[in-house]
Amino acid sequence: MMTARGTSTDTPLIPPMVNLGPEVDVLRAEVRDFLAEELAAERFEPHCDAWLSGWDAGFSRRLGERGWLGMTIPREYGGHGRSSLERYAVTEELLAAGAPVAAHWVADRQTAPSLLRYGSDALKRRYLPAIARGECFFAIGLSEPDAGSDLAAVRTRAVHRDGGWELNGTKVWTSGAHQAHAFFVLARSSPIDVADRHAGLSQFLVGLSSPGVTVRPIRMTSGEHHFNEVLLDSVFVPDDAVIGAIGAGWQQVTSELAFERSGPERFLSTFPLLVAVVDHLSAKDIPCDSTRELGELIARLWTLRQMSLAVAGALAGGEAPDVAAALVKDLGTRLECDVIDTARLLVHTEPDLSSGERLPRLLAEAVAHAPGFTLRGGTNEILRGVVARALGMR
Amino acid sequence: MTGTMDANELELLRRSCSDLFNRYQDEQDGRAGWDDRLWQAIEQSGFALVSVPVEHGGEGGTLREAATVLTVAGEHCVMAPIGETAVLGAWLLGQAGLEIPAGPLTAVSAPPELQVNPVGGGWSVLGRLPRVPWGRYVARVAVLAGDHVLSLAPEAVSVEPGANLAGEPRDTLLVDCIVDRAEQARVQPGTDELLRRRQVLVRIALMAGAAQRALSSTLRYVSEREQFGRPLSGFQAVQQQVAELAGETAAMRISVDAAIDLCGRHGLEHDRAGDVLAAAKVQAGRGAGRVARIAHQLHGAIGLTDEHSLGLATTRLWAWRDEAGSEAEWACELGARVLDRGAEGLWCFITG
Numbered sequence: 001m002m003t004a005r006g007t008s009t010d011t012p013l014i015p016p017m018v019n020l021g022p023e024v025d026v027l028r029a030e031v032r033d034f035l036a037e038e039l040a041a042e043r044f045e046p047h048c049d050a051w052l053s054g055w056d057a058g059f060s061r062r063l064g065e066r067g068w069l070g071m072t073i074p075r076e077y078g079g080h081g082r083s084s085l086e087r088y089a090v091t092e093e094l095l096a097a098g099a100p101v102a103a104h105w106v107a108d109r110q111t112a113p114s115l116l117r118y119g120s121d122a123l124k125r126r127y128l129p130a131i132a133r134g135e136c137f138f139a140i141g142l143s144e145p146d147a148g149s150d151l152a153a154v155r156t157r158a159v160h161r162d163g164g165w166e167l168n169g170t171k172v173w174t175s176g177a178h179q180a181h182a183f184f185v186l187a188r189s190s191p192i193d194v195a196d197r198h199a200g201l202s203q204f205l206v207g208l209s210s211p212g213v214t215v216r217p218i219r220m221t222s223g224e225h226h227f228n229e230v231l232l233d234s235v236f237v238p239d240d241a242v243i244g245a246i247g248a249g250w251q252q253v254t255s256e257l258a259f260e261r262s263g264p265e266r267f268l269s270t271f272p273l274l275v276a277v278v279d280h281l282s283a284k285d286i287p288c289d290s291t292r293e294l295g296e297l298i299a300r301l302w303t304l305r306q307m308s309l310a311v312a313g314a315l316a317g318g319e320a321p322d323v324a325a326a327l328v329k330d331l332g333t334r335l336e337c338d339v340i341d342t343a344r345l346l347v348h349t350e351p352d353l354s355s356g357e358r359l360p361r362l363l364a365e366a367v368a369h370a371p372g373f374t375l376r377g378g379t380n381e382i383l384r385g386v387v388a389r390a391l392g393m394r
Numbered sequence: 395m396t397g398t399m400d401a402n403e404l405e406l407l408r409r410s411c412s413d414l415f416n417r418y419q420d421e422q423d424g425r426a427g428w429d430d431r432l433w434q435a436i437e438q439s440g441f442a443l444v445s446v447p448v449e450h451g452g453e454g455g456t457l458r459e460a461a462t463v464l465t466v467a468g469e470h471c472v473m474a475p476i477g478e479t480a481v482l483g484a485w486l487l488g489q490a491g492l493e494i495p496a497g498p499l500t501a502v503s504a505p506p507e508l509q510v511n512p513v514g515g516g517w518s519v520l521g522r523l524p525r526v527p528w529g530r531y532v533a534r535v536a537v538l539a540g541d542h543v544l545s546l547a548p549e550a551v552s553v554e555p556g557a558n559l560a561g562e563p564r565d566t567l568l569v570d571c572i573v574d575r576a577e578q579a580r581v582q583p584g585t586d587e588l589l590r591r592r593q594v595l596v597r598i599a600l601m602a603g604a605a606q607r608a609l610s611s612t613l614r615y616v617s618e619r620e621q622f623g624r625p626l627s628g629f630q631a632v633q634q635q636v637a638e639l640a641g642e643t644a645a646m647r648i649s650v651d652a653a654i655d656l657c658g659r660h661g662l663e664h665d666r667a668g669d670v671l672a673a674a675k676v677q678a679g680r681g682a683g684r685v686a687r688i689a690h691q692l693h694g695a696i697g698l699t700d701e702h703s704l705g706l707a708t709t710r711l712w713a714w715r716d717e718a719g720s721e722a723e724w725a726c727e728l729g730a731r732v733l734d735r736g737a738e739g740l741w742c743f744i745t746g
Binding site for chain 1: 630637646673676
């Protein structure tokens with residue numbers, strides 16, 4: 001509808017480029033106006049990596065009131081029936097502004113699409129309208145102490161009991177679990193089959209205030225608390241909280257990866273820092289080397305956005321561009337880190353998380369969070385393995 | 395090639411180019427000198443004047459079609475001045491309303507030290523034109539001197555042969571002649587900037603193709619070459635490098651596609667075309683070095699030699715990244731454009 005496809009490519013690596021149409025421009029302008037109002041009223045302060053750290057339930061509710069959460073959820077489930085490219089535009093505007101989007105981030109990006117695709121009608125009716133209002137927040141229950149990149153090694157057990165399932169195990173790196181309402185837990189529902197390690201996994205919707213759930217903070221080197229360890233001690237989950245089919249957990253989880261890996265959050269986590277750098281430099285007489293380094297970052301950002309949009313266009317068309325999504329994440333997250341290296345050498349300031357000034361604070365946030373960029377959502381090494389496999393390397 | 399092509403038609407165009415270049419690949423292989431049969435075939439197919447308006451005697455079609463032809467030419471490492479003829483030479487002569495002759499063409503901006511003075515109804519021209527692409531082979535050199543275009547005949551110049559790293563002619567032309575009234579004309583102000591943008595467009599489209607060639611050559615080599623009893627492709631260290639090569643190639647390709655799409659929609663004269671061509675040249679220049687480095691590392695020593703065809707692609711990448719302005723030059727321009735608009739304008743610059 002609003003996509004005009006560009007030049008066809010002869011490479012299978014990346015889908016055709018996408019032009020967002022004029023309807024999206026109108027929407028984008030509305031989001032910019034909203035953000036300008038919020039900033040003017042000092043209702044938020046821009047942060048780097050705000051999709052991890054910027055938890056603000058009030059901001060999420062205000063987005064919900066404007067119809068900018070659950071945008072692609074059908075109206076019958078309380079959503080807005082808009083296209084995924086419209087959602088893309090809203091999302092990238094929020095990220096570029098460093099707005100506090102962490103509270104609704106997981107629910108809006110992946111819980112809602114997973115529920116739509118695999119959830120029972122009862123689950124959809126219960127959760128989707130609340131997600132779209134910005135009142136129900138989710139976390140992700142995939143990683144475990146012994147299951148990081150090797151996700152199939154999860155040991156959380158699900159055993160069937162009368163009318164439901166009993167879960168026992170430990171999840172880690174569960175961002176926002178101390179503030180979210182619920183999470184999807186990937187658990188082993190039948191013993192591991194060494195011939196097919198991906199079989200026998202299932203997904204369950206677990207309330208984070210359920211009896212038997214304990215959430216413990218895991219603090220970052222900066223002292224910030226975003227990650228958690230979540231202990232599941234005989235947690236009962238009713239049958240109707242099973243997501244999709246028992247035993248199909250692996251397929252369900254991996255089918256959503258292209259959404260998780262290719263979005264604008266994979267190249268914009270340090271964008272607020274770049275804005276502050278440009279602000280700092282614009283007021284000065286700039287040596288050409290600085291201008292050149294800035295220009296190179298801008299060229300790469302512009303390219304990454306085109307690449308990410310191309311993946312979004314393919315996703316909107318019902319394709320599963322896993323390889324292109326992996327490339328976006330690999331290139332995009334490395335760019336996020338390069339922004340930091342360039343920024344710190346251009347501005348001559350020391351990173352300081354507690355600074356009252358914007359530039360040292362944003363620099364500190366970026367430096368402290370950067371190691372996570374190339375880990376979360378699949379390490380870059382794993383992603384390059386995905387690309388190599390698709391190219392026939394293994 | 396009139397009208398605007400959709401994605402399927404562009405794909406057909408791509409295939410017919412590829413077929414044509416494949417027919418000449420063995421004989422011509424991108425290292426030999428001028429191949430007149432290849433050029434005849436390119437002219438007969440219409441590729442030599444793609445995007446040149448029909449009313450100027452061209453084949454019609456858009457810049458996107460021209461870029462498609464050039465990307466395929468880059469992938470095949472074709473030794474022929476398609477971009478110089480269609481996108482630069484014929485265009486510049488057409489802008490001036492001058493005759494577009496048959497045969498290969500090229501276009502350059504006159505260096506400031508070239509002496510151009512009115513004589514009678516024409517101009518006397520004295521000086522040197524350095525590194526003129528394909529200078530010794532062309533039917534005409536279109537020279538943009540100030541607000542005039544001069545159409546120089548081969549007889550009017552003498553050639554000091556030169557070449558870029560890929561062996562493509564980059565000749566110094568010594569000029570001492572009178573260009574008569576019929577072979578010069580005034581052009582619109584701003585033509586110099588348009589010529590510069592077109593030179594970038596030609597190079598980035600070619601580079602995207604050459605990068606693709608380096609990637610496909612690498613994929614083939616690492617699956618065939620065995621060490622320690624298995625193909626190179628079985629080693630994780632090799633796989634990681636291949637994935638990085640693929641990423642750089644894909645990034646070059648999408649930036650070129652996006653830039654050319656925008657130029658097609660808004661026109662090359664639009665200020666935004668300057669933004670995105672600068673960005674795409676930076677991305678292509680940066681990617682060219684990375685692609686060539688990884689491809690050579692994975693090919694081992696054979697890639698350095700003329701016994702393997704990898705060098706056809708990598709020498710072009712090394713040459714073209716420094717033609718029409720290196721990534722340093724364009725990154726400076728891009729950075730300056732961004733700083734002009736300030737922090738408020740940065741995000742609009744990315745999304746605009």
